[in-house]
Amino acid sequence: MSNFGVKDTIDSLHQTIYDYLTTEYFGKNDALRECCKGELEKEGTLFRQAYIEANNAYKSIPQGISSCRIPTEAKKLLAYMANNNLGVYQNPYQHQIEALEAFYAGKDLFISTGTGSGKTECFLWPLISSLILERSTRPNSWQQRGIRAILLYPMNALVNDQIGRLRKIIGNEAEKFHNFLERENSSLRHPQFGMYTGRTPYPGNLKKREQKELSEALRKSLFLNEEDPKRKEEAKKKLQSLGKYPSKFNLEDFIDNLEAGLSNPTNPKDAELITRHEMQISCPDILITNYSMLDFMMVRKIEQDIWEQTKCWFEKDKRNKLLFIIDEAHKYKGSAGAEVALLIRRVLHKLGIPRSRVQFILTTASIPAKETAESELKKFACDLTSQQFEMENFEFIRGVKAELPQPLKNFSPEIFKDVSLEDLYGDVEQKELVLQKIGRLLGWKQLDKTLTPSDIQNWLFENLIHSKPCQDLLNLCRGRAISFERVANEVFPQSNSITAQKALEVLLAIMPMAKATDENVLFPARLHLFFRGLNGVYACSNPNCLEHEHTNNLGIGKVFLSYRSNRCKCGALIYQLLNERSCGALFLQGFMEIDSKGDKYIWNQAGRVISEDFCEIHFYIVPKNTSFKLEKGQEHGWLNSKTGILKDFPPSTDAGEYLEVIYCLSEENKGKKTKRRAIYI
Template structure:
């Protein structure tokens, strides 16, 4: 069943909100409950972190010619029928137009939306041409060069070529920066010569079922640079990027790659990225390539694809672009865009009464049912509750319940009105009023979502009745703040103070920033005051008012305001104990302007407000780090110096983009049908940082997973865990290169006489030692998660030494053992231990 965007969006958003709640734990029950309500976990559509979702319905593309018809017309090779998926009997109208234009050697620009089959527009005629060359026993040489702006897109195309060309005897290759130089460096599984497409598919399925991520290379894939350069071994289809293509034409060792190249086709994907200087340089590169291969502009068929480059109202602009870019005459350029089928709803539209039960509950049941094992029963129940009618499955329909649902919804008034309203992206809140007018009754957001979810699984002739497209803009917490509407009780806002000021009519509200201890969850507030100092016994500094009392005026940090850490109460103590805490001092704050006063002040010296002031406690800081929390007052967790920066034991309720993106990406991959995801950033630096951060964290969690598998409910030693993982990695070079690249860089595996295995085992032992010596306040790890329990050899209640000292200390042996274990745990988590094989925590002094 295809991915349901309604279910998918709801899952991703809900999981992300749960992550936000767990990432910033608040121990105070009241604040924690406020945060849950602000995040709106029960109704994810109401959360302030989500903009949208915006929904539209993707239109069905117009059917073109049947594949068999194109074969009969000799436009496609007969064998292509066996390569195209069996459920594809015809191509879309725009695909047919592009295929015919490319067959006629016309320069073609394909501008269709995502998921419209742009790739098939050029891939089918190129493969067809290569099959003809194979039948003619044509000499080796590159026939088609496919250029992509990103390696990720080229790799995605490579996977598609593997599944299409395995067993076809058509060589293909990808030449990018990480392409191995020699055959010895090629990682993954190589299929034997003369293996079939079925052999490739079976091997790939076997590897994936075993959880192996190894690449499976068909015999037709040319994997190394040295093989691509070998005369007679050049690929027919070459995937690359602009930078590598320029290098191929520059370096002497790569000349053989383009010797005897036919250069029948030249394809540029995402052509809109080749604009400005880059476009001009690429246009020169195209001319250099043709000149190098000795081909005229009329010989090479040029193709460009993009979702935005063709303007239907101004097609000449695209033709002129192609003329300049490819160096061809504009009259020979064909522009292709989508062609849609006309929507056909039933002539008899049946008005629908409101749903019989709670629509919000029905939405939950429907989304859960679509993920259950018995989807048919769940859909039938949801349809009956939604419409009051029974979904009758006709025995004459070949599509079963999905076709029956299609026919039933096609005559449904609400479904028809929704389809009409969603021709363009609409936010649900703006859509409801239109539906109410066209339907003659109130239609809730939940009811509309149920219709969209059911419409997505109503399929007839391989065509869903509705193809919902969801666009959601989600962000992390931009900066948690609190306000004090009444008394001393804080109100949590998951929006920064600046954003909150724009949203509220009354901007004159004091909004200190909210922090939480990373160990115990004790909450703190942060504000900035003029000339405030609390490093002695009592707060000092400030200004003198006309009445003779002193005060500390609110002053922004950018204007020289001094940092002040505050709290209203300690979650681990009662109110009296908080009052007597030696590291705090009471300070009264104006709830409007944030000016600080001595306790008991009734009139604000900053803004003149006579409102009751907020009584909080300022936290004393040290002279070395004024204004910074040196240790948590509740649990004692200490801050530490990180180079020139001091890291407090508390963190602000503010999202970290790199971790938020990582969590979103993991969830999207987990629930997606195709496990491939592209992330886009504003610049290369952000992309490099995001990729490195995600790769490093994914590696840590994968190593933890291997450690947990090595233990698996039995008692094992550190060496046994390292040996188990080492054996796993020895049998899987691809996984080994990903998880322990340091070892591979230090010593190669082949021809080193076992040195690689020794270094690998040492490296893994160090990783196990790092895992079992995590600090006691660390929340991420096998021990904090309860996946492992560390026991100490020879420390048991029956040991003679335990029995002896238990009698002398008048303790039971079990009590003494627990105490010794606790002491050893404390020392271990402080990394006060030695390991004879990996003494990484040992220090020696002369």
């Protein structure tokens, strides 16, 4: 197998975790390592099978925006954004067009499509276009500040991701979006967004000292102190490409104003409001937050101007509606859902508006696909959004899966036996040579030497999508995870597993390279790998245990890699097995009340005993036929494996049930092979 193949990657990771854990747990005890080798290599102990999953492919509509039934001004903006690569696509998915049309029909939306299906666009396009529609058709209303849209997220990581998207789409980068606004009406303000979470600088009243600290932090994190203009510009472009560069009309002027302690350093042409004080003075049109912060904003005095400005916006025009977007809606179940449902009702009460003046968009990738569940889903949506079930206005939008074309061409996996996967991951020339070789083997029309990388991607797409094994692979893995071995067997059922897996590795290497002319990847896939560590090593304390599988003279019974039972099948107690890594010496971990009178019982678990005399003892297992000399503080004894009783003298009967041990009850021998360590439970 190739060092670059999926199978080899899986095997390499398995070996790495195996080597690490056997070294960590077994140290220099080769006999113990060999004893556990079979169990460790068995599937389910340290790892499970690898699974392949691909995103679902959805039906797209060529030039869908032009045929979309939405207001002309909104269509005009979205067409401009599509032509200028501002987050709108020339060939959008059908469910994205359905979301736009349902939104402008006044519906609440519940969008349930798979991961990577463009759910974010299903609410961003209506959100942005509705803002510009208000700006162009109701300028008096537009000039009144207020929250037009609330984007509610369950965690800050999702908030940060959304901020990055908005920076790229309607931000100040390259001024593409703002050029459209200026061309339409230069006298009106630009839309603005802001993130209001616990990470938004900074809480409390305006303080010049904190403004100065913020300005210094921004200069440092955004490389604005860089003396080399070229490196400074490179850093800016890199941060912008990642959505990490604040969307200010003039960021350096903003930072200078912060440092000077100005109360409102915002430029009217800023797309983004960065600080809490900016938003408290100039209410953002788009508020991105989480439910905890929204809860605080409802009651704290410092944010009340935000709500007052929003109230004025509602009073300005009766047609104004708040757009409330709840992403990852499936997370709001049970008590969390009840809290958010009550929070939404409080928002309506705070603004003094009825439910009819709010339009909701809920999105999720985790709603069951069965149509029979739709009534329950509507009930959930209504309860969450303060809607009476009898008056529900929700439009459920599910993605329509793309159909694969005909006719199909089959091929034998044998033709890939000499294909080098290393070259597929090599330089451009090597990759092209391998792809040409694959094309010849499959009978494809040969590549022209003058083709661009994009042409090669399209060539792969057009040929692979008509291949039966590729279509079988797509049908198997789209929207669900299937084990690597099962995929190989089902895609190439007539071949042996080695040949089938090699052919599958080649397909998994070239199919993600294939792109359609609309930039859709043929097989956007991911590999799921499952690993876990050991919770400990345990051993039967019966040296003559008939259940043991090892042949080495370890002096213990059956070895277990997890704590499954209190006793072995032979009837003996099971204790955790400890290994001194430097020399390989074995110990049983037991618990004992040191000052108890009479027979001492060795517990195999700490239990709930609360006593300073109840201590953890490490019992050194004396190997057979070994001579030793006790050191100061050490004790010699025999542990009855069936009863757990520790005796100070050799057993007269049933000697086979006893384990000879050495242990320490003094504090003087710390660091020796046997030691006492007190545990307080």
